[in-house]
Amino acid sequence: MRTKLDTCLDSVNQVLLGKEAQVRLALTCLLARGHLLIEDLPGMGKTTLSHALARVLGLSFQRIQFTSDLLPGDILGTSVFDKDSGQFVFHPGPIFAELVLADEINRATPKSQSALLEAMEEGQVTIEGATRPLPEPFFVIATQNPVSSGGTFALPESQLDRFLMRLSLGYPAQAAERALLLGDARRDLLPRMESILDHAELARLQAQVPKVRASDALIDYVLRLVEATRSQPQFAWGLSPRASLALLAAARAWALLAERDYVIPEDVQAVLPSVVGHRLRERADPTGHGGGSLVQWLLREVPAL
Amino acid sequence: MSSLPGIPRIALTWLLVAQVLVIVPHLVHLPLWMIALWLGAAGWRVQIFRMRARYPNGWAKGGLVLLVLAGILLSRGTLVGLDAASVLLIATFTLKLLEMRTRRDALVLIFLGFFCVVTAYLFEDGILAALYSLLPVTALLTALVGLQHSGFAERPWPPLRLAGGLVLQAVPLMLLLFVFFPRMGPLWSLPLPNDKGVTGLSDSMEPADIAELSRSSALAFRASFESEVPPRGQLYWRALTLERFDGRRWSQSGYADVPVAPQWSKAGAPLDYNIIMQPSGKRWLYALDVGEMAQDSGRMMNDFRWQRLRPVDRPLLYQVRSWPEAVRQAQAEPPGIRQALQLPQQGDPRSRAWAAELKAQYPQSDALVAAVLQHFNREPYVYTLRPQPLGSDSVDDFLFNTRRGFCAHYAGAMTFVLRAAGIPARVVAGYQGGELNPSGNYIQVRQFDAHAWVEYWQPGQGWRSVDPTFQVAPERIEQGLEEALTEEDGFLDDQPFSPLRYRELAWLNQLRMSWENLNYGWQRWVLGYQGEQQLKLLQNWFGSFDWQRLALVLVGTGALLIGLLALCLLKPWQQRPDPQRQAFRKYERLLARHDVRREAGEGARSFALRAAQQLPEQAAQIETFARCFEQQRYAGGPASRDALRKALSDLRSALPWRLSR
Numbered sequence: 024m025r026t027k028l029d030t031c032l033d034s035v036n037q038v039l040l041g042k043e044a045q046v047r048l049a050l051t052c053l054l055a056r057g058h059l060l061i062e063d064l065p066g067m068g069k070t071t072l073s074h075a076l077a078r079v080l081g082l083s084f085q086r087i088q089f090t091s092d093l094l095p096g097d098i099l100g101t102s103v104f105d106k107d108s109g110q111f112v113f114h115p116g117p118i119f120a121e122l123v124l125a126d127e128i129n130r131a132t133p134k135s136q137s138a139l140l141e142a143m144e145e146g147q148v149t150i151e152g153a154t155r156p157l158p159e160p161f162f163v164i165a166t167q168n169p170v171s172s173g174g175t176f177a178l179p180e181s182q183l184d185r186f187l188m189r190l191s192l193g194y195p196a197q198a199a200e201r202a203l204l205l206g207d208a209r210r211d212l213l214p215r216m217e218s219i220l221d222h223a224e225l226a227r228l229q230a231q232v233p234k235v236r237a238s239d240a241l242i243d244y245v246l247r248l249v250e251a252t253r254s255q256p257q258f259a260w261g262l263s264p265r266a267s268l269a270l271l272a273a274a275r276a277w278a279l280l281a282e283r284d285y286v287i288p289e290d291v292q293a294v295l296p297s298v299v300g301h302r303l304r305e306r307a308d309p310t311g312h313g314g315g316s317l318v319q320w321l322l323r324e325v326p327a328l
Numbered sequence: 329m330s331s332l333p334g335i336p337r338i339a340l341t342w343l344l345v346a347q348v349l350v351i352v353p354h355l356v357h358l359p360l361w362m363i364a365l366w367l368g369a370a371g372w373r374v375q376i377f378r379m380r381a382r383y384p385n386g387w388a389k390g391g392l393v394l395l396v397l398a399g400i401l402l403s404r405g406t407l408v409g410l411d412a413a414s415v416l417l418i419a420t421f422t423l424k425l426l427e428m429r430t431r432r433d434a435l436v437l438i439f440l441g442f443f444c445v446v447t448a449y450l451f452e453d454g455i456l457a458a459l460y461s462l463l464p465v466t467a468l469l470t471a472l473v474g475l476q477h478s479g480f481a482e483r484p485w486p487p488l489r490l491a492g493g494l495v496l497q498a499v500p501l502m503l504l505l506f507v508f509f510p511r512m513g514p515l516w517s518l519p520l521p522n523d524k525g526v527t528g529l530s531d532s533m534e535p536a537d538i539a540e541l542s543r544s545s546a547l548a549f550r551a552s553f554e555s556e557v558p559p560r561g562q563l564y565w566r567a568l569t570l571e572r573f574d575g576r577r578w579s580q581s582g583y584a585d586v587p588v589a590p591q592w593s594k595a596g597a598p599l600d601y602n603i604i605m606q607p608s609g610k611r612w613l614y615a616l617d618v619g620e621m622a623q624d625s626g627r628m629m630n631d632f633r634w635q636r637l638r639p640v641d642r643p644l645l646y647q648v649r650s651w652p653e654a655v656r657q658a659q660a661e662p663p664g665i666r667q668a669l670q671l672p673q674q675g676d677p678r679s680r681a682w683a684a685e686l687k688a689q690y691p692q693s694d695a696l697v698a699a700v701l702q703h704f705n706r707e708p709y710v711y712t713l714r715p716q717p718l719g720s721d722s723v724d725d726f727l728f729n730t731r732r733g734f735c736a737h738y739a740g741a742m743t744f745v746l747r748a749a750g751i752p753a754r755v756v757a758g759y760q761g762g763e764l765n766p767s768g769n770y771i772q773v774r775q776f777d778a779h780a781w782v783e784y785w786q787p788g789q790g791w792r793s794v795d796p797t798f799q800v801a802p803e804r805i806e807q808g809l810e811e812a813l814t815e816e817d818g819f820l821d822d823q824p825f826s827p828l829r830y831r832e833l834a835w836l837n838q839l840r841m842s843w844e845n846l847n848y849g850w851q852r853w854v855l856g857y858q859g860e861q862q863l864k865l866l867q868n869w870f871g872s873f874d875w876q877r878l879a880l881v882l883v884g885t886g887a888l889l890i891g892l893l894a895l896c897l898l899k900p901w902q903q904r905p906d907p908q909r910q911a912f913r914k915y916e917r918l919l920a921r922h923d924v925r926r927e928a929g930e931g932a933r934s935f936a937l938r939a940a941q942q943l944p945e946q947a948a949q950i951e952t953f954a955r956c957f958e959q960q961r962y963a964g965g966p967a968s969r970d971a972l973r974k975a976l977s978d979l980r981s982a983l984p985w986r987l988s989r
Binding site for chain 1: 928929961
């Protein structure tokens with residue numbers, strides 16, 4: 024079973040070259056039933072990653088390109104009058120897929136953004152008074168350009184908090200880029216990928232995550248980390264309980280991926296940058312992107328034992 | 329602005345209350361317009377709070393400051409000096425209300441308030457003032473507490489309760505510091521406020537021009553005797569001598585101002601007493617003739633007066649031993665004796681003629697002095713505090729025409745006559761008598777006890793004191809001023825509310841005496857508790873004692889307190905023993921000796937990896953321990969101290985032995 028996870032990773036790594044760490048984190052995020060935000064420049068492989076993940080996990084895939092004129096109905100679906108039956112018939116939107124790629128989420132207006140984010144939080148959507156469940160599993164990968172790009176609506180902190188992880192892919196290493204240039208077009212590889220897990224196996228794996236053992240000593244470490252963000256002066260605000268739950272869930276999933284049935288501090292440290300990086304701000308610069316250096320501080324200074 | 333926290337309603341209320349309480353004790357010396365200023369500023373601030381008014385702009389604030397400066401200049405005549413500065417301080421304290429926008433401003437105002445409370449002690453440091461100052465301190469603390477409350481809090485009492493509790497908790501600490509904290513001398517001396525250096529004595533006297541002597545019942549000093557108190561007829565407290573006479577005015581001469589103790593020899597039994605002197609703003613000290621004091625209290629000048637290097641600007645306690653029967657400068661003619669014969673070139677012909685007549689009649693000095701005293705006794709002289717102004721030949725006018733006057737008239741006239749008859753003489757100014765407080769065995773001398781008498785010199789006998797006022801009004805000397813006054817004078821009729829006027833009411837008098845007693849204790853044990861006295865008390869308690877030991881005790885007590893506090897906060901007895909952690913610490917120490925140190929944020933597994941890289945030969949043992957630790961601590965394996973110990977001892981034996989790196 025676990026070796027299948029490794030096969031998944033290998034398979035995705037063949038498509039997305041030189042990004043083993045990010046792929047692993049993305050899979051961790053999915054196992055922990057969290058949603059993923061990928062923040063990077065255009066053309067760095069964000070779409071390829073999400074598409075490849077959908078293929079190997081055997082999930083249905085939908086892509087929503089967010090634009091400034093996107094309406095909530097374009098995401099959730101609308102009822103259309105069917106003159107044959109004389110009734111309104113609901114046409115589900117692209118959100119009714121197991122893996123939804125919300126591309127360039129920060130280009131849409133806040134109204135459309137919130138339609139997606141509500142669906143992420145609730146696992147169901149309410150349209151015209153009728154509540155419709157979303158498929159299970161339901162996994163959103165949103166991508167966004169760095170906030171400094173023009174014509175964007177930055178996600179507010181409350182909505183950033185709904186993403187379990189934020190990743191940044193970054194430029195590939197030279198060797199990886201050489202292989203990329205010499206090999207086939209990546210998009211051509213995607214249809215050839217085979218699904219490795221089926222729904223039942225994925226559900227079983229996801230159900231195993233909460234059972235991964237987190238001892239008292241480890242919980243203490245998580246508490247120390249959270250307490251540090253709440254009490255140290257350089258943090259604009261501390262981590263929420265949702266964030267500490269997310270941190271523990273991600274660490275469990277990471278331990279599961281490492282074929283361990285217990286969590287050690289190193290697991291927490293491995294997921295810490297992507298889980299809390301987007302939830303922290305420096306006091307000196309509360310609107311900026313100081314999360315990274317704060318995470319480094321946490322990793323360095325908070326006693327691990 | 330919106331990000332700055334505003335001032336909650338409760339804090340503002342308490343701040344205004346505290347301001348009133350802080351300003352009230354200052355009212356005795358503040359100009360009256362200050363009240364109007366405060367009312368205006370407080371009203372304005374309240375209107376701002378109710379959003380009926382705006383904060384003043386820069387022009388308005390500048391105008392107010394100029395107005396206040398002009399007001400101080402008008403009412404005080406200057407902008408420097410203690411009086412003007414204290415008015416300025418209170419004005420600042422008041423005006424700051426008008427730019428109090430944020431909590432930070434309110435904090436500034438509160439701290440300024442504490443400072444104002446302290447400055448009030450410059451003007452009044454009695455027991456009532458000290459007790460009163462607890463009120464503004466509590467109110468300021470309440471405002472400080474209220475500042476931390478939400479802007480929606482409605483009830484004003486919880487902050488007061490908290491602040492009261494804080495004050496009460498601070499009391500033991502205050503007492504401890506009061507007893508033990510070393511008193512340091514002032515780094516600079518403050519000039520006295522104008523209304524504090526009241527003294528009935530000045531360094532010159534001009535009896536001819538005084539139509540009415542102002543009498544003050546303010547305290548000059550207290551003297552407590554170790555043995556029985558001498559009769560008041562013998563209590564002549566010398567302060568200074570007046571030797572130069574210009575026809576109207578007696579003043580100090582340069583000869584007296586030489587800090588060389590004159591020759592004198594002890595005789596009779598000494599008197600020991602303590603004096604607590606009120607601030608006088610002058611340098612001289614009071615003592616009975618002939619006094620001896622410790623060197624650091626003062627030094628004796630050429631005319632037997634005692635003087636300090638600096639003016640007495642706060643209550644001063646000193647010890648004196650006096651030899652009332654001492655013989656002064658008897659052996660040789662004192663240097664500067666000619667000053668004691670100095671007279672104006674001309675004037676007062678009748679007195680001079682009378683002196684020549686007396687000289688012819690009584691060639692002996694003693695006899696002549698006795699004759700002059702008898703003259704005052706026999707002729708119809710009147711002791712009054714409302715003498716008639718004297719003409720140009722003031723001594724003649726007094727001796728032969730008006731014959732009404734007080735001590736300065738008699739002492740001046742007698743000295744003049746003695747000098748004209750060739751006997752060296754001078755006027756001594758000081759205090760006479762005092763009121764005995766029977767329960768406290770001490771004497772209180774007030775400003776209206778100020779007195780002047782005469783001393784003359786003759787070869788072989790030295791200086792001798794005589795008091796012509798005694799011949800005119802013996803009751804003044806034996807019973808005090810009020811007995812000596814005639815109907816028309818009226819005792820203290822310029823001070824209708826002085827309790828001293830109602831001495832015939834026994835209960836009131838007793839009440840007054842008890843009150844004086846309390847004040848005396850305050851002066852003696854609280855205000856006077858410094859330097860010598862503190863050292864003595866601490867020596868009584870702890871045997872041999874010095875400041876170094878005190879410093880040690882203070883530091884030790886501080887360390888003990890902090891230690892106890894740390895114990896209470898950390899509660900080490902509540903921490904459960906953690907054998908895994910202990911074993912891991914040993915493991916860390918062991919590896920640290922081999923130069924592998926764990927970072928704070930490094931987990932056991934990554935540390936083991938790094939250590940194994942640095943110590944490849946012991947990699948197996950390091951990993952065994954790390955795995956064992958991880959199993960027990962994170963994987964829920966059975967907790968076994970022995971397994972950890974064994975892994976650790978394996979590692980230890982694998983490593984080369986090292987005590988430290």
